[in-house]
Amino acid sequence: MKTKLSQQRMSKTRRSCGFINGIDVDAEGSRGGLCLAWRTGMDVTLKSFSKWHIDVMVKEDGSQAEWRFTGFYSSPYSKDQNQVWDLLKILSQNGTGPWLVIGDFNEIMYSFEKKRGLPRDQRRMEIFRETLTECQLTDIGFSGASFTWERGNLLETNIRERLDRGVANDEWISLFPMGRVQHLPFSTSDHCPLLINTVSVNSYSRHHRFHFExxxxxxxxxxxxxxxxxxxxxxxxxxxxxxxxxxxxxxxxxxxxxxxxxxxxxxxxxxxxxxxxxxxxxxxxxxxxxxxxxxxxxxx
Structure with missing residues (x-):
């Protein structure tokens, strides 16, 4: 998310990283831009996309289970948030089955998820929680450096907020009972990379082949x-x-x-x-x- 690149440039960047398959959404000038990339061994079917989301169905080789994945980016501007939360509600009505949503929601659920700076508006947090409840999405257990730096304030006020997270419905949690989201240490961004573990009981091993590195x-x-x-x-x-x-x-x-x-x-x-x-x-x-x-x- 926030690739800040055109669809053509993002496609070139994605391929240079070894991801031949992908969906790229244009940035608007130097703002926004989304990319979803995957390697061979996964069957990914696009359902819908916008400047705020990419919604797909995922099926991995060797697995009979198909599940839904939505990469989500919410607007940092309060004037857009009603539109973004309405989008998430519409997405929740457009399908059944295991569903995982991850990304930068640009909102916190509770006041303790913010350190320093002005207190977050209580009503905004309530609306975010109500939206997740209506969509039947639960915050997935997390670990690691889960706070996001607020850009521009790193040296001045040291504001940190938990804006990056993963949420899932009960069916996805049942499909991946060991599924967890981990916020990785970040060295080149003010946001946390999110690592989602989908290891299931029926995990499989592939035949080892020699590769010269x-x-x-x-x-x-x-x-x-x-x-x-x-x-x-x-x-x-x-x-x-x-x-x-x-x-x-x-x-x-x-x-x-x-x-x-x-x-x-x-x-x-x-x-x-x-x-x-x-x-x-x-x-x-x-x-x-x-x-x-x-x-x-x-x-x-």
């Missing part, structure tokens, strides 16, 4: 490891290639774990810093940690 060639130890594995084997060619595959995967696993541990450590540090009270020293540590984490992500 381009990033291996960027590691200093790659050539030495490759040469060592190849020259240490006197087996016939096909067996030798198999040994090479196994050896490279084992080596890559060690390297990847180290990289993963570093990113996890930085993410945890960032999450703790984001939950602390802010002073100049804490803000400087947040910036330094974000830069370090972004460098590691850029390497990937």
């Amino acid at each position: 381009v990033w291996w060639t960027m590691e200093e130890s790659f050539e030495e490891v490759l040469r060592g594995i190849w020259e240490s084997s006197s087996e016939p060619l096909m067996e030798k290639l198999k040994s090479l595959q196994n050896g490279l995967e084992e080596w890559a696993g060690v390297i990847k774990r180290k990289k993963g541990e570093l990113k996890k450590k930085l993410s945890q540090e960032l999450e703790m810093l984001l939950l602390e009270e802010r002073d100049d020293e804490t803000l400087a540590r947040i910036i330094d940690t974000k830069i370090h984490l972004n460098m590691e992500i850029e390497k990937d």
